[in-house]
Amino acid sequence: MQYTYLGRTGLSVSRLCLGTMNFGPLTDEPTSHAIMDSAHDSGINFFDTANVYGRAVSTGLTEEIVGNWFATGGGRREKTVLATKLYGDLPGEGYEATWPNSGKLSALNIRRALDKSLQRLQTDYIDLYQFHHIDRNTPWEEIWQALEVAVQQGKVLYVGSSNFAGWHIAQAQEAAARRNVVGLVSEQSIYNLLKREVELEVIPAAEQYGLGLIPWSPLQGGLLGGVIKKIEEGNRRNDRSEELERNRDAIQGFEDLAVELGHSAAELALAWLLHQPVVTAPIIGPRTPDQLDSALGTVEIQLDASTLARLDELFPGHKPAPEDYAW
Template sequence: MQYTHLGRTGLSVSRLCLGTMNFSWTTEKPDAFAVMDSAHDKGINFFDTANRYGRPHSGVTESWLGEWFAQGGGRREKTVLATKLYGAMGDWPNEGKLSALNIRRALDASLKRLKTDYVDLYQFHHIDRDTPWDEIWQAMEVAVQQGKILYAGSSNFAGWHIAKAQGVAKARGFMGLVSEQSLYNLIARTVELEVLPAAQDFGLGVIPWSPLQGGLLGGVLKKEQEGKRRLEGRAKETLDRLRPQIEKYEALCDQLGHAPGDVALAWLLHQPAVTAPIIGPRTADQLDSAERAVELKLDAETLKKLDEIFPGHKPAPEDYAW
């Protein structure tokens, strides 16, 4: 496994981040534990979760991680743990978003479920347009002083959200955001307009979610032909719309001799500011292909061909102006 620093910090994280959103949905607890053990075996030290993940109710996924940590063996010590808050955890007022009150309560609840006394990376799952940044940062400063969090990150922010957050943090003498978790893959490249440039300028590591765009970049046409996958509804509509591009993409991957999912992950690892794509394996075996992607080097000609199939964006304003 390869490692890099998370943004401008000195924190070393693996080039792949283990996502846990599937836990309790498509992955049962014994398999989830096996996935996490296998991730450590492969050198993946960066795990991502959220207080809202899990069924039949929010908090289940964090609780599973807590049970896994409680087994000992250095599991917690070896893990750079990232979780998130924003979505409501109940029906009563102040059980969601980023008020100082909810940050305090949500963090304490997450720590209890995770069976740990601190979180390495505490992330805002969404922008809160109703809470001023001075209030948000004051609450986070207290959490840092208490030793409950080490770093703050964002998710699904626009470029100007990052800029505003960092401006207020700087005025307070606070480190501010060190990472941004965004939808980013060969198909979904909107963040190249302003989010990636903002992240680079302010020293944030980018953590792409949905790196295979819901499986569309994971060899979906071949799986469809083999009867291993059948898409319906919105997913089928998206595939039908993108079919010509995906046909070209899978043909290119065949020429390269690499699985489409490996190429999609490797492409992300070649992009500026990207720290670690989030992978969400349902079983331990599915980690193998992700591990191969870290070692896969794409030459300039291949990167050019991928851009021709899935055109991206230049930074704004050059993308739409001179």
């Protein structure tokens, strides 16, 4: 495994981040524990979760599964850089999710959500606490004051964002600078060969303010995981047919290029992300130990300039704004 620093921090994280969203709804607890053990065995030390993951089955289910794994000991918590998120509405003590202040980024919900996550995760601190979405109604002065308290209490070490626009990152960092606090150190966004809109303004903002980018959905729901070949072999339903048909020629060319290079399509898609300078670690979300194993070799793949250029021809990206659409 290779490691890098998370944004401008001194925190060392693996070049692949283990996503846990499937733990509970699609992957049972024993298998989830086996996947996390395999991740550690392979050198992955960066795990990502959220307080809303698993809520379709049970509130906080995924965090509970991760917490139960930590509780088995063996240095599991100490060896893990743990990232979780808050924002979505969740039931609290004595009230339901639709009740006021059961979500978003008010100081009240930050305090409540953090304590609940710590309880479910069976730990006394979160390495990276992430805002799952922008809260347009809570001022940054309130948000940062609440996080300053959490940092002073030792409950949070670093703070990150997720699904922010570029100007949200700038707004957050300028407010943090006024308070003389570190502010955001990472942004978690959808980013892959098919979804490159963050290149317009999010990535330039992340670079300007020293944030590491943590891409989610690196395979675009399987469309970059060899979908055409799998459908032809009868191993996959065409459940994203409209998006597939819009991009069929590019995806077919991509799959052909992967064969030419001797890699799977999924390996090529992850390797491309690892070649983007601002990317810290793509999030991989295996449902089985075998799916985890198939992703591990991507950190060793080297793509030359001609291959990167061919991928840009298949999936044209964006220049930073405003040059992308103006002079």
